[in-house]
Amino acid sequence: MRNFINEFKKFAFRGNVLDLAVGIVIGAAFTTIVSSLVEDIIMPFVGMLTGGHDISALSINIGTAKLAYGSFLQAILNFLIIALAIFIFIKIISNAAAKFRQEEEIEKLEIEIPAAEKYLKDIRDLLAKETSPIDLS
Structure with missing residues (x-):
């Protein structure tokens, strides 16, 4: 039982599970x-465009059955707007994250460039100090 509890703790407190819950x-x-x-x-506003009718109240009676297609249209519209809003939200966050990663990479490059420049300058100085001409024949 103790092993089960320990495994559950490892599972529940991993970063991915907590991120998913949040x-x-x-x-x-x-x-x-x-x-x-x-x-x-x-x-x-959609109701105003349809002449003041509530879209969710739209229905068709077929015999004794009532097909409330207005509620379905409302649910589709809700889904599309929610999906669009989530897409925009995720797009903004991923663009910000990409910009942040790009800035970090630039900072890393700025740190690494001086070392490379130093090595190149050392090589240049060594080549300039060399007094023996190179024989190409």
Whole structure:
């Protein structure tokens, strides 16, 4: 049993698992915000374009069955807007991360260049001090 608990601790406290948990919590909160944006701000404008009709209330009666396709359209619109918002958010973060990595690489190059320049200067000085001409024949 103790071995099981130790294995669980190793699993649960690895960086990837914690990152995933944080991502899920933030994603759920983000979904709520974007859903509110769709339902409370965007859909009223869509309703105005459709003559004041609530899209989620659209339906067709076929016999005794009621096909509420408006709710489905609302869900599709919610999904598309949430997917777009998440895409933009991830794009911004990945661009910032790429810029940060690029700045780190530039700093590494700036640190490494002086050493290379020093070696090249040493080689130049050694070649300049050499007094014997090179015989090409």
